[in-house]
């Protein structure tokens with residue numbers, strides 16, 4: 133029966149039908165729902181790994197030992213996993229190995245707009261680029277077949293509009309793919325120079341033969357139309373081309389790397405003008421130009437952001453330009469920490485103490501926005517700790533005002549090695565782990581500090597105190613970020629110390645534990661309009677002419693505001709505020 | 711072909727509305743494309759979901775672009791104003807009159823537009839239906855049912871029967887909330903008829 137599936141759910145369905153046995157992933161928008169959907173298939177072993185490098189290594193191990201396996205991540209996750217990927221391209225696989233990597237043109241939820249096709253080419257790994265959920269499902273089977281036929285990891289690359297679009301899919305049966313034999317083969321799987329020199333030659337040959345076969349691959353297809361204009365496209369951009377220019381000839385590339393040269397040359401000969409319409413980098417365009425085939429595209433579409441149908445119609449058909457989708461003159465609505473968010477207490481104190489905050493990636497990055505304005509840097513997962521150490525070594529005693537802040541999931545992902553470096557190299561810095569017991573920003577996935585696994589079963593919980601102790605860190609303490617006084621004291625004391633210290637700011641995410649939900653209110657007679665509570669940046673506290681008003685529909689009753697009000701003006705109706 | 715834009719504030723439950731709408735389309739032989747927003751902006755930011763339904767022709771894009779929406783279903787007044795450019799002349803705007811202050815307004819850096827609903831009505835070259843959906847939802851027993859109230863109003867503009875909506879809603883909400891949501895839907899569906 134036909135179903136409406138998210139691209140990500142269709143990827144999971146496709147992997148299931150292709151007989152995948154092992155799926156390891158680290159969450160990251162827009163890829164997260166793949167492994168969440170995978171977890172619903174009892175025939176597949178699926179897990180959250182602490183980071184993408186581990187996920188790819190798990191999948192590689194499974195593939196080498198005979199099981200079809202996959203790893204899923206967002207685009208920047210592939211940077212973390214680049215190390216195993218680049219050499220797995222040399223060792224090859226045994227059973228199929230597919231990495232699903234989701235790019236985010238337009239940066240809906242990401243820190244950059246890197247194009248996975250570029251990294252795949254650098255690694256000499258093929259890339260499939262589906263346009264809708266049906267192709268997401270179908271391409272997974274094709275990806276596993278290519279992986280086994282050419283003995284290579286394969287990347288299926290998504291973009292936000294494919295991963296997060298629901299379109300119609302007809303589910304099929306799961307193929308019965310037995311475990312492949314495993315035979316020890318050190319010449320292939322032990323990456324010493326003597327072995328890999330030979331494997332590099334194999335990589336080159338494999339890539340050539342796939343490029344030749346690509347001319348005939350069914351995922352690369354020509355849809356002939358008017359031959360005045362020929363468009364080469366792939367992925368989400370194909371959809372916009374079909375909407376904007378339904379009459380033109382289209383060469384749709386399902387395999388984005390390596391490119392089918394003869395097919396492209398033949399197409400180019402038939403059309404009067406050739407353009408390339410692709411999201412992100414001029415990946416096809418540069419390759420086609422390098423073959424001496426005249427074409428254009430990026431001069432009109434640009435590299436930054438998404439290319440929609442309206443823009444294509446304007447640039448290539450002369451329709452009126454719809455312009456950017458901006459709506460001037462009205463207040464923007466940036467994301468905010470939720471009402472009741474434990475990070476708010478932490479950032480309120482950091483902001484009050486005017487510290488340099490080397491922060492990291494997660495909900496707590498929102499502490500960078502007004503009114504908290506408490507973040508100095510945020511670069512990539514785990515960078516807070518490394519950068520704090522660098523800052524301290526650079527500025528010595530002056531760095532007393534500097535702290536690293538990162539979440540529990542981020543700490544497990546790539547904070548532990550950074551902290552080990554601080555301990556080993558005798559840092560005197562302070563690291564704050566904002567432990568809300570969940571991977572919040574990506575929609576509440578469990579992690580090694582949350583006490584549960586992907587299937588919701590109880591799992592061993594990393595004891596960060598003991599871990600720090602084992603590293604030789606002497607000053608470690610746990611504080612509730614809603615106990616503002618205790619937190620402030622802890623941060624003052626630890627930053628004053630000439631030794632490395634760790635503060636675990638611990639309180640569960642407001643969306644995973646039931647909140648009191650008894651709204652607070654502001655007693656106008658008591659309010660002196662000092663504005664302190666507004667510094668919390670709570671979405672439930674609104675400035676009025678005389679003072680503030682608590683929005684009952686937004687307030688979850690966490691009471692943090694009552695803790696900062698010096699005049700006892702904020703309380704629960706009927707309760708005498710102490 | 712029907713293009714619907716659903717606009718709201720992260721956390722308001724706009725995704726359920728698009729899911730139910732997509733399911734309805736699928737149940738009744740439409741080609742369907744839904745574009746959702748997950749991740750960062752769900753934390754209290756502006757969120758926009760697109761739903762496209764077509765019986766006549768195959769759909770490609772999952773995005774509704776400026777000036778192409780038949781209906782704008784807005785969960786919040788300022789978000790209605792922000793998303794007006796999507797609406798095609800002669801289309802419909804359904805707006806929950808609730809006002810949720812964005813952070814720049816809370817901090818005093820910006821001002822919530824004066825008479826926001828009035829501005830929506832004045833600027834829309836479309837039929838505007840405004841209602842206090844959260845008030846109605848509360849009367850039905852849950853302010854979370856604001857999305858089903860709004861779906862009830864939307865239903866009047868779309869080619870699906872009340873019964874078909876009921877079954878799509880029941881398919882998509884937890885059994886214990888089915889009754890509240892069906893009532894909330896009906897309050898939206900009959901909105902304006904006996905007043």
Ligand SMILES: Cc1ncc(C[n+]2csc(CCOP(=O)(O)OP(=O)(O)O)c2C)c(N)n1
Pocket residue numbers: 158159160161206208209212493494495496513538539540541542543568570571572573574
């Ligand atoms: C390499 C990499 N992988 C994944 C992500 C996606 N991502 C952004 S924030 C985040 C989770 C952060 O969780 P945590 O550190 O626990 O903080 P919280 O959001 O719960 O406050 C993830 C997985 C990313 N930005 N970079």
